[in-house]
Structure formats: C-alpha cells, structure tokens
Amino acid sequence: MSQLDVESELAGLTLFADxxxxxxxxxxxxxxxxxxxxxxxxxxQGFAGSxxxxxxxxxxxxxxxxxxxxxxxxxxxTTKPLLLKRGDWFGELAILFGEPSISDVVARVPxxxxxxxxxxxxxxxxxxxxxxxRLLLGEARRLRDPQRWR
Amino acid sequence: xxxxxxxLGVRHALISQDEGPGGMFRRFPLFHRLNTSSRxxxxxxxxxxxxxxxxxxxxxxxxxxxxxxxxxxxxGEHYFPRRVEMADALTxxxxxxxxxxxxxxxxxxxxxxxxxxxxxxxDGEYRCTYxxxxxxxxxxxxxxxxxxLDLVPHYDDLPGRTPESFTGQRIFVIGKxxxxxxxxxxxxPWAAQLILGSPHHVRPSIVTGVPTPPxxxxxxxxxxxCFGGGSFVVDCALERIERTADGWRVHAEGTTVxxxxxxxxxxxxxxxxxxxxxxxxxxxxVETFYKDRLPTQTAFWESxxxxxxxxxxxxxQGQAGLRKYxxxxxxxSVGGFRYNARVQAEELARRLGAAPARPRLDxxxxxxxxxxxxxxxxxxxxxxxxxxxxxxxxPANGIVDEGILPLAPFLDSSGPPxxxxxxxxxxxxxxxxxxxxxxxxxxxxxLLPPAHLHDFRTPExxxxxxSVLDGLVREPVA
Numbered sequence: 051m052s053q054l055d056v057e058s059e060l061a062g063l064t065l066f067a068d069x070x071x072x073x074x075x076x077x078x079x080x081x082x083x084x085x086x087x088x089x090x091x092x093x094x095q096g097f098a099g100s101x102x103x104x105x106x107x108x109x110x111x112x113x114x115x116x117x118x119x120x121x122x123x124x125x126x127x128t129t130k131p132l133l134l135k136r137g138d139w140f141g142e143l144a145i146l147f148g149e150p151s152i153s154d155v156v157a158r159v160p161x162x163x164x165x166x167x168x169x170x171x172x173x174x175x176x177x178x179x180x181x182x183x184r185l186l187l188g189e190a191r192r193l194r195d196p197q198r199w200r
Numbered sequence: 201x202x203x204x205x206x207x208l209g210v211r212h213a214l215i216s217q218d219e220g221p222g223g224m225f226r227r228f229p230l231f232h233r234l235n236t237s238s239r240x241x242x243x244x245x246x247x248x249x250x251x252x253x254x255x256x257x258x259x260x261x262x263x264x265x266x267x268x269x270x271x272x273x274x275x276g277e278h279y280f281p282r283r284v285e286m287a288d289a290l291t292x293x294x295x296x297x298x299x300x301x302x303x304x305x306x307x308x309x310x311x312x313x314x315x316x317x318x319x320x321x322x323d324g325e326y327r328c329t330y331x332x333x334x335x336x337x338x339x340x341x342x343x344x345x346x347x348x349l350d351l352v353p354h355y356d357d358l359p360g361r362t363p364e365s366f367t368g369q370r371i372f373v374i375g376k377x378x379x380x381x382x383x384x385x386x387x388x389p390w391a392a393q394l395i396l397g398s399p400h401h402v403r404p405s406i407v408t409g410v411p412t413p414p415x416x417x418x419x420x421x422x423x424x425x426c427f428g429g430g431s432f433v434v435d436c437a438l439e440r441i442e443r444t445a446d447g448w449r450v451h452a453e454g455t456t457v458x459x460x461x462x463x464x465x466x467x468x469x470x471x472x473x474x475x476x477x478x479x480x481x482x483x484x485x486v487e488t489f490y491k492d493r494l495p496t497q498t499a500f501w502e503s504x505x506x507x508x509x510x511x512x513x514x515x516x517q518g519q520a521g522l523r524k525y526x527x528x529x530x531x532x533s534v535g536g537f538r539y540n541a542r543v544q545a546e547e548l549a550r551r552l553g554a555a556p557a558r559p560r561l562d563x564x565x566x567x568x569x570x571x572x573x574x575x576x577x578x579x580x581x582x583x584x585x586x587x588x589x590x591x592x593x594x595p596a597n598g599i600v601d602e603g604i605l606p607l608a609p610f611l612d613s614s615g616p617p618x619x620x621x622x623x624x625x626x627x628x629x630x631x632x633x634x635x636x637x638x639x640x641x642x643x644x645x646x647l648l649p650p651a652h653l654h655d656f657r658t659p660e661x662x663x664x665x666x667s668v669l670d671g672l673v674r675e676p677v678a
Contacts, residue, residue: 055345055491072399072437076455079400082528083489084520085496087504091612097645099524099585099626150645160504162489167526169627 056081056164059106063137065188068180077181080174081164086110086157093141093155100151101165102141108161110134113154133158142185145171201332201512202299204545207262209554213326214301215319221301222290224338225283228356230363230386233280235378235415236533240271240279244576252578256535257286259293260542266297280417307335310480316508330548334512337532339477341493342470348441352448352468355379368392372450372463374438375471376402381418383471384431388421394431395463396421399455401435409629412528436461441468476515481506494518499606500547501540510548516540521586522608525627530582539579539587543604561599566591566673567665569601570621574633574648574656579604580623585634588620593672607636614641617672633661635668 056078060066069077081104086092092110093100111133112119119132134140134155144151145168166174175182202214216223225234234257240246242254247264257270269289274281281289293299302323309320316329340354352374363386371391373380376398384394402422404414414422424431436452450463475493478486487496487505495511496504497519503509511518517531530536549555561569573589574580580587590602594616602618610620620636624647633648633656646668651658666673 070458072453072455072458075437076399076401076435079398082520082523082526084523085489085504087498090608094611097524097611098647099522099527099624101523101526165523165526167523169525 056083059164063104063106065104065137065139065181065184067184069178073178077174077178080170081166084163084165086161086163088157088159088161090157090161091154092157092161092163093144093151093153095152095154096150098150099168100141100144101167102139102145102171103155103163103165104139105134105136106162106164107136109158110140110155110161111158113156114152116154119153139185139188141168142171142189144168201334201541201545202301203259203261203293203297204542205548206299208545208549208556210545210549210552213328214299215305215307215321215323215326216301216303217306217322218303220291220303221294221299222287224336225287225290228283230358230361231283231382232386233278233282234286235280235382235417236535237279238268238270238274238281240274240276246271250576250578253576253581255578256533256582257281258289259534260538261293261297263297266293269293269296307333307479310484312484329552330508330510332510332512332544332548333478333481333515335477335515337474337476337493337514337517339475341473341475341491343472343491346438346440348443349374349438349470349472351443352441352470355383355469355471356474358469363387363390366390366467369466370447370464371395371467371469372397372448372465373469373471374398374450375473376400376414376433377471377473378412378414378418379473380471381414381421383469384421385418388424388431392430393465394421394424395434395465396432397434397436397438397450397452397461397463399435399437401456402433409625409627410527411530412532434461476511476518481509484509490518499609501544510544512541512544513537519606521583521606522611524585524624527584527625529586530584531586535578535582536586539583539604542579543587543606546603558603559601561591561601563599563673566593566599566619567662567669568657570619570635570665571633571656571661574621574623575654577604580621585622585624588622588636590618590620593617593619599673610638611636611643613638613643619669619672633665635665637668637672639672 057074060074060078140155205212236256238257239254244250246268251268255268258268261267269292270281273285273289306322311318317331319326340356342349366387367390369391370393373384373396376396380396405411406416421431422433425433435456436454439451442449447466448468452461454461485506486503489496495518501511501516501519516537521529587604588607590605592600592602607622618638622634624634625631630650632650635646636643648661648664
C-alpha cells in the first residue's frame with residue numbers, strides 16, 4: 051500500500067468505527083504513519099518513549115527476551131505465535147503505566163502502523179470517548195482469554 | 201553529500217536542474233526568512249565543530265575555514281537568516297569547498313542495469329553503482345478528495361505575487377502547519393482578514409516541545425486570533441470550495457466545535473504540503489508512504505524496495521527513526537539532514553571499499569569523550585534519538601570510535617560490546633543523554649540525569665556513566 055489515506059484507514063478500523071467524518075479527519079492528523087521492515091522492532095522491550103501503535107497492514111509478533119510470547123507475556127515459547135494484524139494495537143499498557151515496554155513487537159512482514167506519541171494518548175482518549183470505550187472492550191477481551199484474544 | 205563523498209575519495213557526479221547552489225532559497229515569493237535559526241555568536245568558537253549545535257543552517261565541513269558560513273552572511277537583524285543569506289552561504293560553501301556540480305542539468309529517467317543504474321538527463325546519460333536523489337520535498341501536494349481544491353493556488357504557485365498584492369483582501373489559508381502560518385505571517389500586514397482552517401487544533405512548538413508544529417516566530421497570527429484582532433484560526437474539515445462572482449466560498453465542517461461553516465473570501469491559498477518529486481522511481485519499484493509523498497527508507501536512507509537508490513536532503517524524513525516520545529527526526533531541514541549526508545557518504549564509501557580508518561581511544565578517554573559528545577555534538581542535538589555516537593569496546597579489537605551512526609540499527613544489533621550515546625528530550629522537556637550499552641549481545645537503555653545549562657561534563661554524570669559502563673571500561677582518573 052503506497053497511498054495511505056489516514057482518515058479512510060481509520061474509518062475502516064474497529065477502534066475508530068464510531069467517529070464522524072470530521073472527527074476522523076481531525077483524529078487522523080494526530081497520528082503519524084510509520085513503516086517497519088520484516089524483522090524490525092516496532093516496540094522495544096525495556097525501552098521508554100514508544101508510542102501507541104495501530105496496525106494498518108502487515109503482521110507482527112510479540113517477543114519477550116527474544117522468544118515468541120503471548121499477549122500477557124506469561125507464556126513463553128508458545129507453539130503457535132499470536133500475531134498482531136490489521137486493526138490490532140500495541141503500546142498502550144506501557145504508556146498507561148508510564149513504564150518501559152515489557153515486550154518487543156517484531157514485524158514479520160512489511161508492517162505499516164499509525165502511531166500516536168505516548169504523551170498524546172490520554173488527551174486523545176478523553177477527546178474521543180467512543181475510541182476509549184472500544185479500546186476498553188479490546189483490553190477486556192484480551193484479559194478474558196489471552197490465548198484467544200484475536 | 202558531494203562534499204563528503206569527495207572527502208572520502210568516492211568518485212561521483214553532482215547534477216542539478218537549478219542554475220546554481222541554493223536554488224530553492226531564491227524561488228519562494230512570499231516569505232523572506234527561514235524558520236531554522238543560526239546563532240551568530242555562541243559559547244563556542246564559530247569555526248569549531250561544536251558551533252554546529254547552535255547553527256542549524258550551515259553545511260558541515262571538516263575544514264574550519266568552511267564552517268558556519270550562514271552566520272558570516274547574516275546581517276544581525278535576526279537570528280533566523282533571510283533566504284538570500286542562506287543562498288549566498290551555500291554558494292560560498294560550494295566555492296570554498298570546491299564542490300563542483302553540473303547545473304541546468306535535469307534528471308529525466310532512471311533505468312536499472314546489471315551493476316547499477318543509468319540516469320537519463322538533459323545533458324546525456326550517467327551510469328552509476330548507486331544513485332542518491334536529493335530532490336527535496338518540493339512538489340506541491342493537495343489531498344485529492346475535496347471538490348474545488350484543485351482550482352485554488354498552492355503555496356508554491358504564486359509566482360510574481362508579493363505580499364502587497366494581497367492588500368485589503370479576505371484570505372482563506374487551507375492548513376495550519378508551518379507553511380500556513382508562514383504565509384499568514386507574511387500577509388498579516390496587508391490582508392483585511394486572514395482565516396486559517398484545518399481539522400487539528402494548533403499546538404505550537406513551544407507547547408509540544410518539538411520543532412515541527414507551527415514555530416513561535418509565526419504565532420502573531422494566532423495571537424491576533426486570540427485577541428479578536430481580525431484573524432481566525434479555525435478547527436474545521438474542508439468539504440468543498442466554490443467560485444463566486446467576486447471570489448470564493450469555502451464550505452467546511454467544524455471539528456472541535458461541530459457544525460457547518462461557510463466563508464466568503466477574495467483569495468484561497470492551499471498550504472497542504474509538499475511531496476518528493478520522484479519522477480519515474482515509483483515505476484522502478486520505489487515504495488512510498490505518507491499519501492505517496494515520501495519514499496520508504498532503511499536506516500541509511502536507502503529505498504526499502506530498490507536497493508542502490510538512496511535519498512538525501514529533506515526526503516530523508518521518510519526514515520522516521522525511533523520517534524521516542526513522538527519526537528521527530530530533524531531530517532526535514534538542513535540542521536538535521538546535513539548529518540544524514542555525512543553518515544550516508546561513509547556508508548556508501550564502506551560499500552565501495554573506501555571506508556576511512558576509524559580513530560581509536562584509550563580506555564580512560566571513553567567516559568569524558570562521550571559526555572563531551574553529548575554536550576557539544578550537533579548531530580546528537582539536531583537528530584535526537586536518531587543519530588548517536590557509537591564506540592565499540594571489543595576486547596579483541598580495542599576501543600574504536602565508530603563515528604556518528606543511526607541509533608535504531610544499533611539497538612537491534614548483536615555483536616561485541618559497544619556503547620552509543622544520544623541526546624533525548626522527554627515529554628516534560630527534560631534534555632538528557634541516553635546511553636545504550638550492548639553486552640552479551642543485548643542492548644539496554646540508560647538515561648543519565650540532566651545537567652545545568654546542558655553541560656553534561658559534570659562529576660555526577662561522569663560517575664553515572666562510569667557506572668553504566670562498569671566492567672567494559674575503567675573509570676577515568678580524575
């Protein structure tokens with residue numbers, strides 16, 4: 051995909067499904083597009099300052115201490131990697147807790163993300179409560195069954 | 201880039217469709233000063249390497265006589281140089297550093313060969329192993345989905361217009377980024393009414409702490425809006441633009457405050473940004489992003505999809521780096537991309553077998569050297585969390601200064617022990633050295649404390665850094 055229209059992409063993602071066209075355009079300006087090559091880390095374990103990433107295309111996997119991990123980093127070396135795909139997000143926990151990331155997120159194929167700077171997440175969610183609600187639903191789903199949260 | 205390639209002994213050709221050095225700085229009609237600053241005086245000597253930290257516009261030179269040329273040409277009225285001063289400094293740099301280019305030579309086509317590329321130009325063909333495109337972000341760009349937007353002039357389409365030619369006009373400027381405020385700033389003394397409209401609420405650089413949002417020097421228009429002086433800075437999503445009998449009608453939808461908005465004005469100017477003029481490179485396979493405006497690039501600014509095609513200059517902002525805390529690279533302006541050019545030239549030299557020998561350090565030099573770098577090295581300050589000073593600490597090979605390198609590949613590398621230092625700004629605006637240490641094949645992050653007046657050469661930081669490097673280098677003798 052070479053001509054990403056950020057507003058159109060946001061409109062197609064569940065997380066932003068409740069926003070009006072004008073809100074989508076405004077929200078779209080808060081995000082930056084970022085590309086990662088296969089094998090590149092989009093989030094680095096133990097490092098501060100990573101943003102809130104929403105995947106537009108591609109696939110990525112969680113790694114903890116270099117090993118494939120599940121979403122909650124409690125089960126290492128699962129036989130089947132849990133993949134992050136279009137519409138998934140990552141980075142929110144490190145931002146909400148104000149801590150370094152607890153895992154790597156590694157691109158398996160070319161990975162395209164929309165990225166919100168860490169310090170912008172709180173004001174963004176407060177400005178768009180409908181996005182916050184869908185984010186909450188997603189977090190609850192991941193908590194309910196970390197092995198099957200997709 | 202040509203200067204650095206020459207310095208490294210890499211045979212190359214420099215071509216440009218401009219008539220001479222600094223073409224773009226002689227072209228834009230409405231603004232007369234840059235938005236990147238150059239101090240004329242700093243706490244270090246102007247001819248020193250460290251002066252570049254305070255001079256965002258001069259090209260980098262190893263020879264002290266070729267350094268800091270922009271301040272030399274500035275008249276002292278302002279610390280943002282006039283664009284003619286910038287152009288004159290670039291011309292002087294080319295003359296003094298003997299940078300030879302073929303001007304009035306237009307790149308027209310690109311083809312792959314077995315061992316590189318053939319560039320078709322208005323002066324014939326050039327064959328090369330690697331092609332570096334320093335073509336700027338200079339192509340006017342408009343978002344495609346707004347009826348009528350194609351009818352109004354772009355920021356770049358105002359040849360022959362002077363600020364005076366807008367006397368008494370009501371003007372709608374589409375956009376609220378630097379170029380919008382830049383235009384508005386130049387029109388404020390002449391226009392009857394200025395309206396700036398875009399979806400996002402303005403958060404200027406002095407609020408965000410990063411230099412990409414509207415810069416403080418353009419904010420008179422925002423202040424005029426706040427004080428009810430006749431300018432308006434509106435949060436709205438454009439819907440369409442219509443021609444009327446005596447001007448234009450702009451239809452929009454409020455974003456921060458929802459609702460329809462209609463503006464009748466005499467002039468509309470689209471400051472919707474620029475793209476990279478890629479010519480036929482997309483057809484060659486060069487992948488793009490950012491609405492097709494920038495090529496996707498590796499850490500060394502090489503196309504991710506067409507190896508051997510490199511980008512330099514403002515197009516290098518397509519390599520976003522780490523964006524720690526959302527802080528962008530400085531690659532949109534000379535102050536940042538001049539360092540990318542040095543790094544890239546050395547990478548090209550390395551690939552061509554002409555890499556220069558790297559200097560060695562004694563063990564007790566490492567800590568003070570890194571703190572000195574964090575205090576004064578312009579590459580670390582202008583390319584925060586993007587470029588770093590890297591020192592390898594391989595017991596088998598000794599301590600080697602590997603130079604300024606992109607930080608991201610270092611973080612993802614394995615190999616012998618090494619250390620990289622960068623300068624970073626956190627969300628609270630604290631500027632501090634960040635030290636990345638590679639041991640046992642893994643890299644860890646270590647943020648050092650900030651320091652008074654950003655001078656990191658203190659006993660406290662020396663002790664902190666020595667502790668971080670414990671076991672790799674010995675503590676220096678005081």
